[in-house]
Amino acid sequence: MKCYSCSSNRILRSRIRIADIARLFLLQLPVRCHSCYERAYAHFSTVLRLGSAKRKMRRNERIAKRFDRDSAAA
Ligand SMILES: [Zn+2]
Numbered sequence: 234m235k236c237y238s239c240s241s242n243r244i245l246r247s248r249i250r251i252a253d254i255a256r257l258f259l260l261q262l263p264v265r266c267h268s269c270y271e272r273a274y275a276h277f278s279t280v281l282r283l284g285s286a287k288r289k290m291r292r293n294e295r296i297a298k299r300f301d302r303d304s305a306a307a
Contacts, residue, residue: 234283236266236271239268243266243267243268244265244266249263261274262280
């Protein structure tokens with residue numbers, strides 16, 4: 234899957250909001266491009282194959298924390 238605005242393939246599942254409920258009936262789920270941060274919708278079968286933004290964010294936080302600790306020790 235590619236971003237419609239910047240054609241990046243860094244697309245991740247986005248958090249579902251109240252405003253997304255109408256889209257859920259059309260079997261569409263929110264996705265977010267992590268290159269341009271554009272939010273869009275995609276069919277759920279496509280979205281389920283993508284990773285979740287939450288999981289990626291947590292991993293990034295863990296890496297950042299480790300980096301902070303290492304630079305504080307140095
Ligand atoms: Zn994009």
